[in-house]
Amino acid sequence: xxxxxxxxxxxxxxxxxxxxxxxxxxxxxxxxxxxxxxxxxxxxxxxxxxxxxxxxxxxxxxxxxxxxxxxxxxxxxxxxxxxxxxxxxxxxxxxxxxxxxxxxxxxxxxxxxxxxxxxxxxxxxxxxxxxxxxxxxxxxxxxxxxxxxxxxxxxxxxxxxxxxxxxxxxxxxxxxxxxxxxxxxxxxxxxxxxxxxxxxxxxxxxxxxxxxxxxxxxxxxxxxxxxxxxxxxxxxxxxxxxxxxxxxxxxxxxxxxxxxxxxxxxxxxxxxxxxxxxxxxxxxxxxxxxxxxxxxxxxxxxxxxxxxxxxxxxxxxxxxxxxxxxxxxxxxxxxxxxxxxxxxxxxxxxxxxxxxxxxxxxxxxxxxxxxxxxxxxxxxxxxxxxxxxxxxxxxxxxxxxxxxxxxxxxxxxxxxxxxxxxxxxxxxxxxxxxxxxxxxxxxxxxxxxxxxxxxxxxxxxxxxxxxxxxxxxxxxxxxxxxxxxxxxxxxxxxxxxxxxxxxxxxxxxxxxxxxxxxxxxxxxxxxxxxxxxxx
Amino acid sequence: xxxxxxxxxxxxxxxxxxxxxxxxxxxxxxxxxxxxxxxxxxxxxxxxxxxxxxxxxxxxxxxxxxxxxxxxxxxxxxxxxxxxxxxxxxxxxxxxxxxxxxxxxxxxxxxxxxxxxxxxxxxxxxxxxxxxxxxxxxxxxxxxxxxxxxxxxxxxxxxxxxxxxxxxxxxxxxxxxxxxxxxxxxxxxxxxxxxxxxxxxxxxxxxxxxxxxxxxxxxxxxxxxxxxxxxxxxxxxxxxxxxxxxxxxxxxxxxxxxxxxxxxxxxxxxxxxxxxxxxxxxxxxxxxxxxxxxxxxxxxxxxxxxxxxxxxxxxxxxxxxxxxxxxxxxxxxxxxxxxxxxxxxxxxxxxxxxxxxxxxxxxxxxxxxxxxxxxxxxxxxx
Numbered sequence: 001x002x003x004x005x006x007x008x009x010x011x012x013x014x015x016x017x018x019x020x021x022x023x024x025x026x027x028x029x030x031x032x033x034x035x036x037x038x039x040x041x042x043x044x045x046x047x048x049x050x051x052x053x054x055x056x057x058x059x060x061x062x063x064x065x066x067x068x069x070x071x072x073x074x075x076x077x078x079x080x081x082x083x084x085x086x087x088x089x090x091x092x093x094x095x096x097x098x099x100x101x102x103x104x105x106x107x108x109x110x111x112x113x114x115x116x117x118x119x120x121x122x123x124x125x126x127x128x129x130x131x132x133x134x135x136x137x138x139x140x141x142x143x144x145x146x147x148x149x150x151x152x153x154x155x156x157x158x159x160x161x162x163x164x165x166x167x168x169x170x171x172x173x174x175x176x177x178x179x180x181x182x183x184x185x186x187x188x189x190x191x192x193x194x195x196x197x198x199x200x201x202x203x204x205x206x207x208x209x210x211x212x213x214x215x216x217x218x219x220x221x222x223x224x225x226x227x228x229x230x231x232x233x234x235x236x237x238x239x240x241x242x243x244x245x246x247x248x249x250x251x252x253x254x255x256x257x258x259x260x261x262x263x264x265x266x267x268x269x270x271x272x273x274x275x276x277x278x279x280x281x282x283x284x285x286x287x288x289x290x291x292x293x294x295x296x297x298x299x300x301x302x303x304x305x306x307x308x309x310x311x312x313x314x315x316x317x318x319x320x321x322x323x324x325x326x327x328x329x330x331x332x333x334x335x336x337x338x339x340x341x342x343x344x345x346x347x348x349x350x351x352x353x354x355x356x357x358x359x360x361x362x363x364x365x366x367x368x369x370x371x372x373x374x375x376x377x378x379x380x381x382x383x384x385x386x387x388x389x390x391x392x393x394x395x396x397x398x399x400x401x402x403x404x405x406x407x408x409x410x411x412x413x414x415x416x417x418x419x420x421x422x423x424x425x426x427x428x429x430x431x432x433x434x435x436x437x438x439x440x441x442x443x444x445x446x447x448x449x450x451x452x453x454x455x456x457x458x459x460x461x462x463x464x465x466x467x468x469x470x471x472x473x474x475x476x477x478x479x480x481x482x483x484x485x486x487x488x489x490x491x492x493x494x495x496x497x498x499x500x501x502x503x504x505x506x507x508x509x510x511x512x513x514x515x516x517x518x519x520x521x522x523x524x525x526x527x528x529x530x531x532x533x534x535x
Numbered sequence: 536x537x538x539x540x541x542x543x544x545x546x547x548x549x550x551x552x553x554x555x556x557x558x559x560x561x562x563x564x565x566x567x568x569x570x571x572x573x574x575x576x577x578x579x580x581x582x583x584x585x586x587x588x589x590x591x592x593x594x595x596x597x598x599x600x601x602x603x604x605x606x607x608x609x610x611x612x613x614x615x616x617x618x619x620x621x622x623x624x625x626x627x628x629x630x631x632x633x634x635x636x637x638x639x640x641x642x643x644x645x646x647x648x649x650x651x652x653x654x655x656x657x658x659x660x661x662x663x664x665x666x667x668x669x670x671x672x673x674x675x676x677x678x679x680x681x682x683x684x685x686x687x688x689x690x691x692x693x694x695x696x697x698x699x700x701x702x703x704x705x706x707x708x709x710x711x712x713x714x715x716x717x718x719x720x721x722x723x724x725x726x727x728x729x730x731x732x733x734x735x736x737x738x739x740x741x742x743x744x745x746x747x748x749x750x751x752x753x754x755x756x757x758x759x760x761x762x763x764x765x766x767x768x769x770x771x772x773x774x775x776x777x778x779x780x781x782x783x784x785x786x787x788x789x790x791x792x793x794x795x796x797x798x799x800x801x802x803x804x805x806x807x808x809x810x811x812x813x814x815x816x817x818x819x820x821x822x823x824x825x826x827x828x829x830x831x832x833x834x835x836x837x838x839x840x841x842x843x844x845x846x847x848x849x850x851x852x853x854x855x856x857x858x859x860x861x862x863x864x865x866x867x868x869x870x871x872x873x874x875x876x877x878x879x880x881x882x883x884x885x886x887x888x889x890x891x892x893x894x895x896x897x898x899x900x901x902x903x904x905x906x907x908x909x910x911x912x913x914x915x916x917x
Binding site: 034078295326327349350352353354359362368369370371372373374378381382383385386390391394395396398409441 | 763768771779783785799809903
């Protein structure tokens with residue numbers, strides 16, 4: 001498809017770090033792996049040079065995680081060979097992988113919250129029967145690793161008390177402590193703030209300088225461009241391209257991933273805002289410890305307008321969405337939806353909110369937006385199950401509900417088109433499309449949408465953005481919460497910045513730039529004519 | 536990303552058919568070893584059990600009579616389970632449900648016809664059983680007291696309450712054993728041998744009565760409720776993911792209270808079968824472990840009404856066949872029968888999923904071997 005970048009595996013011999021000093025650390029030849037009907041890896045070849053950062057990109061379901069799981073011994077390949085340092089090896093479990101010097105940092109951390117960093121690092125690799133000996137030797141080793149790689153974490157801190165960025169460092173330390181010379185990172189930045197991502201990349205850079213080989217699995221092309229030396233693209237279980245990162249581009253990679261051209265810039269008509277349909281005044285939400293999670297927030301969203309809320313995750317956006325959708329009651333303040341006033345004294349539960357034509361696409365589709373054990377057609381009516389149109393006397397009209405789901409799947413391109421599939425078995429992007437379809441199909445007047453494209457493929461992102469803009473053009477008031485700045489900037493007509501529960505700034509969508517927004521998100525932006533404060 | 540294993544889910548026929556069957560075989564195998572150790576022939580013992588439970592109309596009658604009770608308590612456990620609750624209180628709810636039936640009959644049996652007394656009996660069993668579950672349910676939903684603890688405690692309270700009432704209040708004057716007066720015949724559910732006699736067919740007298748039909752209706756009704764109504768939908772949403780239920784606008788507290796009341800009402804139907812169907816008077820200890828066995832029945836039936844029917848029949852066979860066995864082979868005592876029942880409960884209840892990983896491995900290996908042709912690739916990652 002793209003012959004100029006498709007490359008024979010043996011063809012990668014010119015790395016940016018200099019070919020002579022870069023022998024091959026990992027080589028996979030002809031890997032095949034099937035899960036029943038699903039051919040997850042089809043004749044995959046890849047070689048990774050020692051001391052480089054090698055990116056593997058691909059959409060969800062392209063087979064990259066399967067490939068890495070084969071390398072780490074979670075699965076065994078149906079056929080094909082694994083070579084580590086030019087030695088053919090058989091990796092049957094993670095112990096074999098560790099023995100080969102392979103360490104893996106999972107997307108979801110595998111740490112014991114009530115253990116200290118030190119205890120977590122040495123867990124499973126204790127040096128003797130007595131804990132005290134292990135602890136002191138581990139402490140020494142940890143200090144050495146910290147010095148060598150600049151991985152600084154307080155060894156006596158409880159894992160529970162650490163922010164995610166540091167937890168990830170603990171995971172990396174765990175791998176290094178076990179002598180890993182090859183590190184596999186699976187979507188490492190999914191949970192990180194932009195600052196933490198930068199820190200992670202600095203750490204990966206210094207690991208590389210020390211000769212560690214890093215395999216980075218991601219679907220964020222920006223990260224690939226920023227940090228990797230080489231990049232391989234997977235699509236539908238096959239390796240479709242290998243490139244030297246410096247010689248390729250985001251656009252080219254995106255095209256290889258999806259198999260067609262991807263539009264990055266979203267075409268949008270100018271905003272034609274009508275009357276305010278969602279009015280929020282002095283809204284405060286306190287949690288069980290009386291901490292104001294949402295602090296005196298006032299905002300309006302008009303018909304035909306997308307208002308974006310930017311902010312580093314954890315600054316009250318989730319609590320704001322919960323309050324606006326009726327999941328948690330307001331503590332003080334008021335809001336007006338569909339002509340109804342809602343206060344602490346006159347609360348409104350989520351099903352009443354739906355009757356006021358307020359729809360909500362929650363941030364976390366697994367926790368809130370769907371019941372993963374339900375079939376797709378059941379997920380497709382979550383929140384609307386009381387609708388008399390779906391019932392025949394006291395029973396569901398099951399055929400109708402299934403047809404309804406089939407229609408939604410058709411309209412929103414949910415794959416596979418199987419209304420009876422278990423919701424958990426849909427991929428992330430398809431789950432999100434189904435949730436979005438359910439909410440948009442009700443033709444809401446107000447749509448609250450949180451992280452609409454978290455964990456969603458590029459192709460689906462494009463589609464979801466299009467749907468949101470179309471909804472706006474039909475006169476819906478859309479409130480978008482996202483930690484992806486690009487997303488907020490390309491979608492929103494107005495951008496509000498949230499910091500520690502308060503709205504600290506407002507910018508017009510077309511006037512926003514990343515740097516200013518970033519500073520506003522850290523509440524480090526001063527409005528003075530000269531612009532930017534130092535910290 | 537899912538890393539646990541590269542396996543596909545087991546098809547339903549294995550999950551709800553083969554594995555439970557295998558569990559019973561394992562239980563019978565261990566039982567057989569023990570019977571052999573006592574010097575008896577395990578195959579002869581199995582033969583007696585089978586023949587005694589399903590070989591004669593007498594055996595079938597008793598088997599179905601036991602199965603009726605197990606179906607009620609199994610359904611009670613299942614509906615609570617789908618709401619994410621573990622109702623250990625079936626025993627007490629069954630007991631109090633019977634109290635309700637008895638009270639209703641003591642008041643009305645001489646004044647109302649059977650056509651009214653039967654629905655009133657069902658209603659009384661449901662109300663009393665449900666009310667006995669209501670208090671633990673409320674405490675769980677609104678006060679956070681764990682329902683396992685409270686329902687266990689309510690079993691003891693029910694037992695103590697019944698002893699008090701029977702000894703001090705309802706005892707028939709001038710009698711030593713704590714029993715009420717016999718109900719008027721209008722307050723008896725017809726026995727099945729009576730029903731058959733109406734059609735001119737003669738079968739052996741057994742305690743089996745028409746409440747077996749009510750058990751079947753309950754199974755269908757509960758299936759429809761859980762999987763075909765919006766209330767059942769909300770109940771399952773709460774059971775699987777309470778946060779998603781709240782997002783959907785469901786108040787989990789109300790759902791918990793409602794489904795526990797239904798659960799208690801179902802358990803109370805044991806009282807209908809026993810008091811109105813068999814004993815025809817109020818007495819002590821008629822719940823006799825049906826509530827606890829209901830947990831195993833529900834687990835074994837995978838909390839599905841259809842599975843519960845099968846599991847109820849199996850436990851009916853065990854109870855009846857076991858009684859026959861103890862009668863036929865004196866060296867196999869009543870206690871040995873309890874042990875065999877215990878082993879079945881152990882293997883199909885507590886160890887219900889013990890063989891699943893092995894079966895899954897074998898199943899996947901067979902399919903892997905069968906499928907080596909290339910297939911279209913679909914997403915496999917979570």
